[in-house]
Amino acid sequence: MSLSLPTFLQARREAMLAEWIEASPGADAETSVSLSTEARNRQMEILFDEIMAPLLVDPPTDFLPGPEEQASLQEHLQAMVTEQARHAANATDPIALLFVLRQVLLDHLAQWPQASAETLAEDTARLTRYFDQITLFTFDSVIRQRDRQISEQSMSLMELSTPVLRLWHQILLLPLVGIIDTGRARQVTDHLLEAIARHEARVTVIDLTGVPIIDTSVAQHIMKTIDAARLLGSRVVLTGISPEGAQTLTKLGIRFGDVTCRASLRAGIAEALLLTGKCIASMEDSGR
Amino acid sequence: MPVAAPPDTGPVARERGLHVICIRGEQHVMQAARTARQLAERLGFTRNLAYHVATATSELASNLAVHAGGGHVYLRPLAGPDGHPTGLEVIAEDQGPGIVDLTLAMTEGYSTASRLGCGLPGASRLMDEFYIRSTPGQGTHVRAVKWRQAETPEPKRAAT
Structure with missing residues (x-):
């Protein structure tokens, strides 16, 4: 067989x-x-x-x-x-x-x-x-x-990189890091608006130190975010645009118009405190 | 090499080291910009000029992504008369719908996609040389050059 x-x-x-x-x-x-x-x-x-x-x-x-x-x-x-x-x-x-x-x-x-x-x-x-x-x-x-x-x-990176921080009473900090494309811009705006509403923020500091390149589309996204924040009654202080970035933006013909800008985050925070009627003073001064 | 000879390549010898970035969507735009910046810095551009090149590349690449449905960005060092790489050439090429009115497209504030409308004119201001050629229905070819030292007293520009 x-x-x-x-x-x-x-x-x-x-x-x-x-x-x-x-x-x-x-x-x-x-x-x-x-x-x-x-x-x-x-x-x-x-x-x-x-x-x-x-x-x-x-x-x-x-x-x-x-x-x-x-x-x-x-x-x-x-x-x-x-x-x-x-x-x-x-x-x-x-x-x-x-x-x-x-x-x-x-x-x-x-x-x-x-x-x-x-x-x-x-x-x-x-x-x-x-x-x-x-x-x-x-x-x-x-x-x-x-x-x-x-x-x-990439989803979890996105989540990680869009924190909205409460800096002080009525002051929010939005440190932008990395690539700002349409998807992220929308997410950032969503997070920010929600935080502004929740904390009744009067000033938002948007820090661009971590944004590698600001081109017209990034600028446009930021402008839209600023406009939306203003509609909720929060003023915006823009910080962290590098000297190269500033030159490039002017050559591109982009104007951030009447947006308050400060060179460093430190100056931006000082400005934000000023706008809410506060300032940082040393303890000696206040003691006298 | 898939680069069609761009118009008026000038009396420069071509250097090796072509970078090709395929742009299919928004996510590839930053890759092109980053490559341009690294390449420029490696060629000894100042931080400022490298930022200019990167931003112009980003504008051209995002045009490919938004208007043309994808395309290619070619980056290549250009050698000056002495043989040393002193320039960076950026070519953006697509087989998209093309631009019907180039003069209008190069006009400040004009955009068909409700954007700021300063991409193309802005990019041309950021670069030392800027050539654009477009055939409706066939595609658009942009060639831009940035020199390490801005020696060109009058920037050359052409739209054909």
């Missing part, structure tokens, strides 16, 4: 799985500290069975379905990518893992007793196509994973 390929592969399951886990990248490294070896092996076993499932259909089909048609395979591949992304430094690790499995499979395929040169070539081609599809899908998952991370990070 002849041994069909699926039956043969089924019989070799344990051996192949062991070889895969043995040879897989990161098996010996300390990268998988948080995930115990057992948990990792179990995960690989599940993935192994998912990948093998179409190969074990008896009689063998000519075309193996790609990951697009196997929802659970997709799910497990993505789980593997996510897991790897959490520990491993290399983006290629999930791909390398699949290449190792393909090699293990091809090695075992060559040992199939019924193999002739013809069927071997055919099966090898079939298997390679199958793994190509899986690899492409995995690569796509890796990229999407990274994209997600990047956009999450």
